[in-house]
Amino acid sequence: MLITVTRTGGFAGGERTASLETECRADGPELERLAELSLSAEGPAGQEPVPDGFRYVVRVDSKLVELQDPYLTDDQRQLIDSVLATAA
Template sequence: MLITVTRTGGFAGRERTASLDTEYRSDGAELELLAERALSGERPADGRPVPDGFSYVVHVDGKLVELRDPYLTEDQRQPISTVLGEGA
């Protein structure tokens, strides 16, 4: 499974994109499960951007979801952090 995350916003307003292929990772199955949960997870009806907050576009095998801080669930935050190289 290929997971791609694009993060925009924040104080500097820079865009960052990273991809991760789960096929040969020891934690691949866990990341795939979390990515599927991120796609199907809850999103608040009023998920308006907050000043200096991040926005994310998560692509998983042709499907995508748009998410925003501070409205991320832990199931959404973990694969985003891992793909961007900031997590576990």
């Protein structure tokens, strides 16, 4: 499973993208679980953009979801943090 996260916004307004392939990773099954949960989680109704907040596009193979702070679930935050850490 290929997971790509693009983060935009924030105070500086920059963009950061990272991808990882879960196959052959020790944590692959956990990342795949988080990805499936992240794609299926419904965010709170009426999500208003937050000034200087981050926005995310999470692509899992051919599916994608658009998310934003502070409306992330714990699973979404863990997935995003794990993928972006690979680009550090």
